[in-house]
Amino acid sequence: MKEKGLTLPAKGDPNRIVPPTGITALLTVFVAGAMAYLCVFALALLFSTDRLADRWADELARTATVRISAPPEQIPAQTAAALTILEQTPGVADARALSDDEQRVLLTPWFGPDLPVETLPLPRLIEIIETPDGFDAEGLRLRLRAEVPGAVLDDHTRWRRPLIEAAERLRFLGWLSVALIGGSLAAMVTLAASAALSANARVISVLRLIGARDSYVARAFTRRFTLRTLAGAGVGTIAGMVSVALLPASDTPGAFLSGLGFAGGEWLAPLLIPLVAGAVAFGATRLAAMRRLRETR
Amino acid sequence: MIELSEVSYSYGDRPLLTDLSLKLAPGSFHFLTGPSGSGKTTFLKLCYLELAAQRGRIEIFGQDAAELNRDSVAKLRQRIGIVHQDCQFLDHLPVAENIALPTTVAGRSPESERENITDLISWVGLTERATARPPELSGGERQRAALARAVVMSPDLILADEPTGNVDWEMSTRLLQLLIQLNKLGKTVLVATHDLALIRQAKAQVQARVLRLRGGTVQLAGTDL
Numbered sequence: 001m002k003e004k005g006l007t008l009p010a011k012g013d014p015n016r017i018v019p020p021t022g023i024t025a026l027l028t029v030f031v032a033g034a035m036a037y038l039c040v041f042a043l044a045l046l047f048s049t050d051r052l053a054d055r056w057a058d059e060l061a062r063t064a065t066v067r068i069s070a071p072p073e074q075i076p077a078q079t080a081a082a083l084t085i086l087e088q089t090p091g092v093a094d095a096r097a098l099s100d101d102e103q104r105v106l107l108t109p110w111f112g113p114d115l116p117v118e119t120l121p122l123p124r125l126i127e128i129i130e131t132p133d134g135f136d137a138e139g140l141r142l143r144l145r146a147e148v149p150g151a152v153l154d155d156h157t158r159w160r161r162p163l164i165e166a167a168e169r170l171r172f173l174g175w176l177s178v179a180l181i182g183g184s185l186a187a188m189v190t191l192a193a194s195a196a197l198s199a200n201a202r203v204i205s206v207l208r209l210i211g212a213r214d215s216y217v218a219r220a221f222t223r224r225f226t227l228r229t230l231a232g233a234g235v236g237t238i239a240g241m242v243s244v245a246l247l248p249a250s251d252t253p254g255a256f257l258s259g260l261g262f263a264g265g266e267w268l269a270p271l272l273i274p275l276v277a278g279a280v281a282f283g284a285t286r287l288a289a290m291r292r293l294r295e296t297r
Numbered sequence: 298m299i300e301l302s303e304v305s306y307s308y309g310d311r312p313l314l315t316d317l318s319l320k321l322a323p324g325s326f327h328f329l330t331g332p333s334g335s336g337k338t339t340f341l342k343l344c345y346l347e348l349a350a351q352r353g354r355i356e357i358f359g360q361d362a363a364e365l366n367r368d369s370v371a372k373l374r375q376r377i378g379i380v381h382q383d384c385q386f387l388d389h390l391p392v393a394e395n396i397a398l399p400t401t402v403a404g405r406s407p408e409s410e411r412e413n414i415t416d417l418i419s420w421v422g423l424t425e426r427a428t429a430r431p432p433e434l435s436g437g438e439r440q441r442a443a444l445a446r447a448v449v450m451s452p453d454l455i456l457a458d459e460p461t462g463n464v465d466w467e468m469s470t471r472l473l474q475l476l477i478q479l480n481k482l483g484k485t486v487l488v489a490t491h492d493l494a495l496i497r498q499a500k501a502q503v504q505a506r507v508l509r510l511r512g513g514t515v516q517l518a519g520t521d522l
Binding site: 016017019020202203205206207208209210211212213214216293297 | 345346347348349367368370371372373374375379385386387388389390394398399401402403446450
């Protein structure tokens, strides 16, 4: 808006009243970007642990195994006896002996694909699917011990419990990471805003002197820091999402980060990071501004 | 306009103003004089509410200063034009924007204020310097710009703290003429100064009361000026 050398700001526009802050502005954008980048990974960890816990629970919660370890000539008879007992056991929905091919698949990760299962003295495995109510593991174990000496019942409890505990711990760490990142962002923005407010104490004093309300002065600072944080967090979030997308997939050989990432609608969650970061920056700057303003009459 | 009743103010253990009572009528022109450290600036700060009276009562535009919240203080300051000795500009903004700042802060439309601000800049003789930054101005130009900013909201009261402290005699005279013009437009003017020659020059042109701060209280100066 220029006329005969006269430049005036837009109506009520508080943007220009705060002088440019140079390095502080760059630091705020950088920190917001870095925090958002880390937050994407923390979110990916959260979702991944959720999926992992669900998968482990689904796969292990309602299944059990009976292992028949006996001399080779007794295995078919003991397997049949165990299957009969299982058919009569309340809480067992289905029970079937694994075929040689299925046992070979189970052993492939250790012995390779060409293992001659039929020539080896391997135990026979019986897979049990439980009803939702489950069965009495201790009772079944006692009956098997009495009638099928080579049968050992494994209800997966000793596997499942530590796995679920690990998943819960990972989930907690994910939430903790998100909280720490959010807290760090708020602290950094507060520090940057406080520094800017201190550096502009004179600006604040002049504005109050000419009749500016606290909300007007605070708006000038909050708007600036909120926009910077939004911009930085936006870039950091996109970079984080691209990085997560480029992680090795779980079925890639040697992928040590198997499963870390987003699936389906989960990809929308990181898009909230810039908005939350902006809200955190707004709150932190406004608090700092109001505290500073209270020192000026 | 402004009424102070038995107002006291101390800095630590040192009392500066003691039981000071004074009333400024609308449209009046006052000089406040006294030696350095006598409390002239403190008196002005009490008037525009940068300081709160530790004792006594200050009434401005019919409102008790002690009962005003921060928003009310801000609103009230939009009716007071303040000229500081050090001007207090935002150095990153051009002179024109500094002068327009009170209207911006008050949320007025820049378009509706454009003519007013252009006229004001012309009135204080800064048309050619409107796009300069405050640090680029001379002492006199800064004081004139400060005066323009003080009156841009057409305030009822103008408070000036040593407005001629940093300028030569010719510029002092020019600033005084601007203040006298404002008073003739009905504005109440209070100028804190120790420049007796300036006061004498003003008294020849306008009915001005001269108040002298001494020993923490204010007295009406006599013919000794």
